[in-house]
Every structure is written in structure tokens, then in C-alpha cells.
Amino acid sequence: MLNEPTRPLLGCIADDFTGATDLANMLVRGGMRTVQSIGIPTAEVAGQLDADAIVIALKSRTVPAADAVKESLEALRWLRERGCEQIYFKYCSTFDSTAAGNIGQVSEALLEALDSDFTLACPAFPENGRTVFRGHLFVQDQLLSESGMQHHPLTPMTDANLVRVLQAQTQGKVGLLRHDSVSKGVDSVRTRIEQLRVDGIRMAVADALSDADLYVLGEACAGLPLLTGGSGLALGLPENFRRAGKLRDLDAAQVPAVGGGDVVLAGSASQATNRQVATWLQAGRPAFRVDPLALAVGQSVIEQALAFAADHEQTVLIFATNTPDEVKAVQHELGAERAGHLVEQAMGRIANGLREAGVRRFVVAGGETSGAVVQALGVQLLQIGKQIDPGVPACVSTPGEPLALALKSGNFGGADFFDKALRQLAGVSA
Known part of the structure; x- marks a missing residue:
């Protein structure tokens, strides 16, 4: 600035x-x-x-x-x-x-x-x-x-x-x-x-x-x-x-460094995000699935997700991503609006709990999920940094204690997006 x-x-x-x-x-x-x-x-x-x-x-x-x-x-x-x-x-x-x-x-x-x-x-x-x-x-x-x-x-x-x-x-x-x-x-x-x-x-x-x-x-x-x-x-x-002579020649992508733990949160049901989740799972990396049906009956899914993250030294993926058929089945039972709201609310509460545990870098997949996460984290303003993949830059929140975020539309990014985003957010804090 x-x-x-x-x-x-x-x-x-x-x-x-x-x-x-x-x-x-x-x-x-x-x-x-x-x-x-x-x-x-x-x-x-x-x-x-x-x-x-x-x-x-x-x-x-x-x-x-x-x-x-x-x-x-x-x-x-x-x-x-x-x-x-x-x-x-x-x-x-x-x-x-x-x-x-x-x-x-x-x-x-x-x-x-x-x-x-x-x-x-x-x-x-x-x-x-x-x-x-x-x-x-x-x-x-x-x-x-x-x-x-x-x-x-x-x-x-x-x-x-x-x-x-x-x-x-x-x-x-x-x-x-x-x-x-x-x-x-x-x-x-x-x-x-x-x-x-x-x-x-x-x-x-x-x-x-x-x-x-x-x-x-x-x-x-x-x-x-x-x-x-x-x-x-x-x-x-x-x-x-x-x-028109109205732009100054400055580094538009400069953002401050952010340290801390990291996490991947995925709520999108898009084909691209399904591929990204599958790539993570196929690599045998730690992942916890958020089940909207379990949320609907009051199971302690949020607490379980936070405990899962605490039990792993590696970066974890917490995801609610499903195939179209699975999404339809959940929506048939819960209704589309309620199912979406349950997942968004859960992801927001999980993000807030992770921040309290020391996580400062968040990779988030899905527009509705990203909205729920940034609201739960109390983010007011983002400085926009360098591109990770087309359509997705690294961001740093302000004012207050900074958080590094990659907020991805469900449809964007290659199969290895989660890794690329984690590396770039970590690079921001190098």
C-alpha cells in the first residue's frame, strides 16, 4: 500500500x-x-x-x-x-x-x-x-x-x-x-x-x-x-x-509474508474439484470427509474434523465434494438449500477452529464454500498477489492478523491445484 x-x-x-x-x-x-x-x-x-x-x-x-x-x-x-x-x-x-x-x-x-x-x-x-x-x-x-x-x-x-x-x-x-x-x-x-x-x-x-x-x-x-x-x-x-496516463508503474502483485500452518477445504461438487480431491486421495494423503447427512442428524462432524487435523502433522484435506449422483441423493433427502447451508456452515466453523489452532494459510475450493470460510474468519479485505492457476491468485487478508488464502472457483485449476496453491502460499511466507 x-x-x-x-x-x-x-x-x-x-x-x-x-x-x-x-x-x-x-x-x-x-x-x-x-x-x-x-x-x-x-x-x-x-x-x-x-x-x-x-x-x-x-x-x-x-x-x-x-x-x-x-x-x-x-x-x-x-x-x-x-x-x-x-x-x-x-x-x-x-x-x-x-x-x-x-x-x-x-x-x-x-x-x-x-x-x-x-x-x-x-x-x-x-x-x-x-x-x-x-x-x-x-x-x-x-x-x-x-x-x-x-x-x-x-x-x-x-x-x-x-x-x-x-x-x-x-x-x-x-x-x-x-x-x-x-x-x-x-x-x-x-x-x-x-x-x-x-x-x-x-x-x-x-x-x-x-x-x-x-x-x-x-x-x-x-x-x-x-x-x-x-x-x-x-x-x-x-x-x-x-x-490514458492514469496507471503508475508499480508491482501490482506485491503482498506481505504470512507464516503458520495450512489446510485445504473443498466444498465444490464440480468436475475440476472432484479431480483435485481424487488426486489428493490417490496420493494417500490425509483427508477427512464432511458428510451432510451426518451433519443433518447432529453428529459431531466439526469436532471430528478438527481432531483429525490435530492428529496429523501433514497438511490435511477436509472435503465435502461428491459426484453429481451423490449430490442429488443428498439433496433428495435434505433439500438442495439445506444441504448446501449445512456444508457451508460446517466449513466455516472448521476454518475458524483451525485458525484458533494456528492455521494461517487456507486453500479453499468452491465459491459458496469460500464465502462461508472468509465470513467465518472475519476477513474484510484481501490484497491480491500472484497467480497460482488461471483465475486464482494468492491473497493476504487485512486489517488485523494476516491470513494467506487461495479461493478457488469449483471449476478452476488443474488436478494438482491443491499442491500448487500450498506451495505458493508457503512461498509467500518464505
Whole structure:
């Protein structure tokens, strides 16, 4: 942090915690000093902010749409009061939502509050295999609806046509900014945007097949008050501010060292996290499974997990990850909302107990799990450090006693992510 605070240039609203970290990671890679706030910053935290970009992490992805809109507008007001020049609404690169929202409703509410008539929607993140073509979202070589996301326990994505998905959530007209225009460069995109505006389009899904496409989109939209997308669309935004002479040449990824014990907590049921858990188990490393059915009947699962960690000198994995079929079976018995709440609450209490036992470095898999953990730990603000894997940086909490965290979206990271994250967090404290 610098002694002379600077007014933030970019204000970001993310609909979950790992999504916020993913976006912050992208901005740091582009040279923007970035901090992530857990919820709207308190007055105490606000006085310590000194960054080029501020990312407010909400837990609004799966709440009722009206609540998501209310929270997002409150975050917008706070960011505008700090003088942010552009607003970014960040959601998942798999466009996680339900038939009732919340991406469309929040985007429209932000547009109206900013008195703007147009924005883009682009979840593409080619580095992690998410691309958009003719308005259809692909995960690697599969349509979104065939990628495993159709089995997501909270936001099953059964339609890859994002124009259709978004239109069902919005009052205004949704259109498409096709790759034909994007591939021809910045001027072509700007011309197409003006044509879409004339046609009464308020939101346009933008095709993007490569990082080069995202840079084009970012530069073309430098003047839009609002942008919406995954973290990938933010690739080109730092350069816009640098081009305007508003960014200083500093090490944006510098964070302080943190010592202490470490742990891996996994609550996601995604395919990527299942692979990561399987890799850990196949290596014969210590792991404790949190069973939501046992939690539901009042068994002492949390105490057992803490005792398990205390009994091992090695780093342990504490996980609630299950296959889609197992998740469905649990949800059938407990209900999806109750099952998720039980696991999140347990992971938060386990994290807090581990901190009391001396753990200071936490690798957490899953957006909802990460949200529960950072709230249980009382984390208010994160300084964003170097990237571990695409979309996942090392972070250090502030104010108070620092904690090192890697908060991973369930869908992100290779099979060896847990080891990579542990090594990098340990390297932070070297």
C-alpha cells in the first residue's frame, strides 16, 4: 500500500467470492493494484483502501433476484462515492444463473442506476476453456449444457444459448455481437455497438474465442459506464487506463509474508474439484470427509474434523465434494438449500477452529464454500498477489492478523491445484 491514497479507477461488483478473486487476479496481471472487499467495506476498511481497482465480493449469485439487485445497487453507490470511472459486474465464466436470474436483473438495474443504455455480456475465459461463438457458450470442446454444468446442484445450466438465457431474465432487448465484428478489430466493434443501440438492444452477448478478442472488446468498450462478464473481459481494461496516463508503474502483485500452518477445504461438487480431491486421495494423503447427512442428524462432524487435523502433522484435506449422483441423493433427502447451508456452515466453523489452532494459510475450493470460510474468519479485505492457476491468485487478508488464502472457483485449476496453491502460499511466507 502507498502512503498517498489514489482514487480508484475501476469499481467491480462480483456475485460470489471466488469470482471476485478471479477478476482481481486478472486486473493485477494487467498491472492494476487491486483489493477485494468481502461485502461493502466498513468505514474502518474504507479508510485503508489505496488501489487502482476495488472488487466488492457479494454472495448474490443464488439469492432471490430482488435481494441480488438490492445488494448490487448498494455496492454501486459505494463505488461511485469513491469516484470510480467505470463499473464492472462480474459473474461466472459458465454464466451460472437460474431461470429467475440473477445476471439479467442485476445488469439491468445497474444500467438504469448509471443512466446508461447499453452494455455487453461476455463470460468468455479462453485460458480456462470458456469461449463464446454465435452466442453459445462452450466449456473446452463441449457446449455448456453438455459440460457437466447441467448437473450443478444450485445453478444447473441446461441451455448454452446465452442470448436466450439472458433474454429470459431481462425486460430489455438482448442481442448478439458476433465474432464477425470482433475479428475485424476495435473500430468494427464500436460500429456494431452503435448499430445494436439503434436497433433498441440494451445488452449484447459478445462472442470471444481468444484473449485477442477480449483485448479488442475491452478497448472498444473503454467509454461504457458498465461492462458485465467473466474475468476474461477485464483483460483489456488496465491498458485503457494506462493509455490514458492514469496507471503508475508499480508491482501490482506485491503482498506481505504470512507464516503458520495450512489446510485445504473443498466444498465444490464440480468436475475440476472432484479431480483435485481424487488426486489428493490417490496420493494417500490425509483427508477427512464432511458428510451432510451426518451433519443433518447432529453428529459431531466439526469436532471430528478438527481432531483429525490435530492428529496429523501433514497438511490435511477436509472435503465435502461428491459426484453429481451423490449430490442429488443428498439433496433428495435434505433439500438442495439445506444441504448446501449445512456444508457451508460446517466449513466455516472448521476454518475458524483451525485458525484458533494456528492455521494461517487456507486453500479453499468452491465459491459458496469460500464465502462461508472468509465470513467465518472475519476477513474484510484481501490484497491480491500472484497467480497460482488461471483465475486464482494468492491473497493476504487485512486489517488485523494476516491470513494467506487461495479461493478457488469449483471449476478452476488443474488436478494438482491443491499442491500448487500450498506451495505458493508457503512461498509467500518464505
